[in-house]
Amino acid sequence: MTQTPKIELAGVKKRFGSKVVLDGVDLTVLKGESLVVIGGSGTGKSVLLKCILGLLRPESGMIRIDGKDVLRQSHKERKAQMAKFGMLFQGAALFDSLPVWENVSFGLMKARGMKRNEAKEIAIEKLQRVGLAADVANLHPDELSGGMKKRVGLARAIATEPDIIFFDEPTTGLDPIMADVINDLIVECVRDLGVTTVTITHDMASARKIADQVAMLYQGKIIWQGAKEQVDNSNNAYVDQFIHGRADGPIKMAVRSA
Amino acid sequence: MNFFATVGRFTLEALAALGRLAIFAANSVRHVLQPPFFLKNIGQQMMVIGYYSLPVVGLTALFTGAALAQQIYVGSERFNAESTMAAVVVIAIVRELGPVLGGLMVAGRVSSAMAAEIGTMRVTEQIDALVTLSTDPYKYLVVPRLLAGLVTLPLLVIVANTIGVFGGFLVATQRLGFNPGNYLVATMNFLETTDIVSSLVKAGVFGVIISLMGCYHGYHSSGGAQGVGRATTNAVVSAFILILLANLIITITVFQS
Numbered sequence: 188m189t190q191t192p193k194i195e196l197a198g199v200k201k202r203f204g205s206k207v208v209l210d211g212v213d214l215t216v217l218k219g220e221s222l223v224v225i226g227g228s229g230t231g232k233s234v235l236l237k238c239i240l241g242l243l244r245p246e247s248g249m250i251r252i253d254g255k256d257v258l259r260q261s262h263k264e265r266k267a268q269m270a271k272f273g274m275l276f277q278g279a280a281l282f283d284s285l286p287v288w289e290n291v292s293f294g295l296m297k298a299r300g301m302k303r304n305e306a307k308e309i310a311i312e313k314l315q316r317v318g319l320a321a322d323v324a325n326l327h328p329d330e331l332s333g334g335m336k337k338r339v340g341l342a343r344a345i346a347t348e349p350d351i352i353f354f355d356e357p358t359t360g361l362d363p364i365m366a367d368v369i370n371d372l373i374v375e376c377v378r379d380l381g382v383t384t385v386t387i388t389h390d391m392a393s394a395r396k397i398a399d400q401v402a403m404l405y406q407g408k409i410i411w412q413g414a415k416e417q418v419d420n421s422n423n424a425y426v427d428q429f430i431h432g433r434a435d436g437p438i439k440m441a442v443r444s445a
Numbered sequence: 446m447n448f449f450a451t452v453g454r455f456t457l458e459a460l461a462a463l464g465r466l467a468i469f470a471a472n473s474v475r476h477v478l479q480p481p482f483f484l485k486n487i488g489q490q491m492m493v494i495g496y497y498s499l500p501v502v503g504l505t506a507l508f509t510g511a512a513l514a515q516q517i518y519v520g521s522e523r524f525n526a527e528s529t530m531a532a533v534v535v536i537a538i539v540r541e542l543g544p545v546l547g548g549l550m551v552a553g554r555v556s557s558a559m560a561a562e563i564g565t566m567r568v569t570e571q572i573d574a575l576v577t578l579s580t581d582p583y584k585y586l587v588v589p590r591l592l593a594g595l596v597t598l599p600l601l602v603i604v605a606n607t608i609g610v611f612g613g614f615l616v617a618t619q620r621l622g623f624n625p626g627n628y629l630v631a632t633m634n635f636l637e638t639t640d641i642v643s644s645l646v647k648a649g650v651f652g653v654i655i656s657l658m659g660c661y662h663g664y665h666s667s668g669g670a671q672g673v674g675r676a677t678t679n680a681v682v683s684a685f686i687l688i689l690l691a692n693l694i695i696t697i698t699v700f701q702s
């Protein structure tokens with residue numbers, strides 16, 4: 188019996204003006220699976236996540252969540268769908284008018300009507316999960332370091348206990364030890380809570396730790412997808428160059444061709 | 446040839462902007478009527494728009510009323526100055542200057558601040574984050590500001606009108622030696638209900654314009670700090686022009702003959 192994929196993309200195209208960013212992306216993520224998307228800077232990884240979330244609308248292609256075509260959904264169905272998602276933005280995107288704990292429990296209070304004191308307790312617990320002490324809860328985002336912001340964003344993404352969580356570069360800007368704490372947290376979400384995750388990262392150590400599947404985005408297409416054990420013998424020159432971080436290879440950086 | 450291309454492009458862009466604005470306004474109105482309502486945000490915005498604007502609006506009205514009285518005195522020496530002056534001051538302030546100057550001052554303060562705040566939220570992806578947390582940005586950000594503008598501006602304009610008339614009264618009685626009692630009686634005699642109602646209607650409309658321009662330009666800003674700066678300027682300029690245009694339309698409609 189084949190199971191309905193949690194997320195399914197076919198031929199997704201997205202451009203900004205004349206600049207084509209996604210040029211027919213096909214991708215499948217099964218329930219409870221952790222997919223890591225790798226790819227060069229500016230290849231459209233963040234745009235890909237935003238298309239799946241419905242923050243950007245692709246020009247063509249199909250996106251299915253739990254078998255439902257999200258591009259042809261009504262406003263209301265779309266909203267119900269959104270409740271399944273948690274998202275850590277690349278720049279954290281914390282609400283700078285609210286203290287940290289209200290950021291973390293925003294979804295619980297605003298969308299689910301949870302009482303403030305209960306929400307605050309949960310916020311503090313989630314902050315501890317990402318290695319932040321309770322006294323951070325009352326600070327404002329502009330009083331945090333870059334890595335702390337990232338972790339608050341992470342706490343916010345997991346606070347509503349969503350079905351599907353997207354992490355856009357969760358370990359960028361963290362020290363190696365904290366990065367590993369975050370890796371463990373993501374693994375825990377997937378193993379223990381059955382969450383489906385898509386993680387974007389440039390950090391191969393992190394990718395190896397959290398991935399079930401790895402997909403590589405290059406020139407608007409997924410050029411390779413496979414289990415993480417296969418990354419090292421993918422027989423794909425692009426993947427090889429990327430995971431070993433070599434300047435020489437089929438991927439030409441713009442600085443070199445100029 | 447080039448000239449036509451420029452005109453054509455300009456026209457197309459203007460029409461596109463008008464379309465975006467219409468969609469934005471329609472979306473906002475649709476969300477005004479449906480729950481959830483973020484009452485706390487409405488209260489907060491009323492404070493920002495109303496309370497913190499009191500000093501600047503009050504001073505504007507005071508100086509304008511006073512200057513007006515002085516001008517009318519100079520210009521109407523040949524007529525029956527006492528009653529003419531009171532009448533012209535109260536009518537000019539309540540019908541036009543109170544709402545228009547009040548609206549412009551608040552637009553300068555508030556449209557820009559709203560555009561900057563919402564614009565920053567847009568370029569730092571905070572608006573996207575709202576959506577992912579199942580909170581509609583129209584409901585959470587736009588609707589509270591529109592309602593607060595609609596309710597607060599009339600209250601501010603009542604204050605502005607009162608202070609403006611008082612400014613004229615001060616000059617008339619303290620500087621020009623008019624009889625305070627007679628001046629007040631003349632003021633009350635000339636003020637009609639239509640004047641007050643039109644003043645409040647104008648204020649409500651201006652309040653919506655101020656918030657709408659701030660939110661619209663902020664919401665559609667792009668391109669980092671520079672984009673937010675542009676949005677801020679555009680919000681103020683467009684709010685000014687729309688306020689003056691709306692004022693003209695309401696004045697022509699209400700005071701026909």
Ligand SMILES: Nc1ncnc2c1ncn2[C@@H]1O[C@H](COP(=O)(O)OP(=O)(O)OP(=O)(O)O)[C@@H](O)[C@H]1O
Nearest residue numbers: 203206208226227228229230231232233234235277
């Ligand atoms: N709102 C937008 N308007 C115009 N162009 C955009 C927009 N968002 C992204 N782009 C363009 O799309 C391309 C892909 O951007 P994206 O942010 O997805 O890259 P990325 O793969 O996440 O890179 P990084 O690893 O550096 O985060 C970039 O060239 C960018 O200029």
Ligand SMILES: [Mg+2]
Nearest residue numbers: 232233277355
């Ligand atoms: Mg990115």
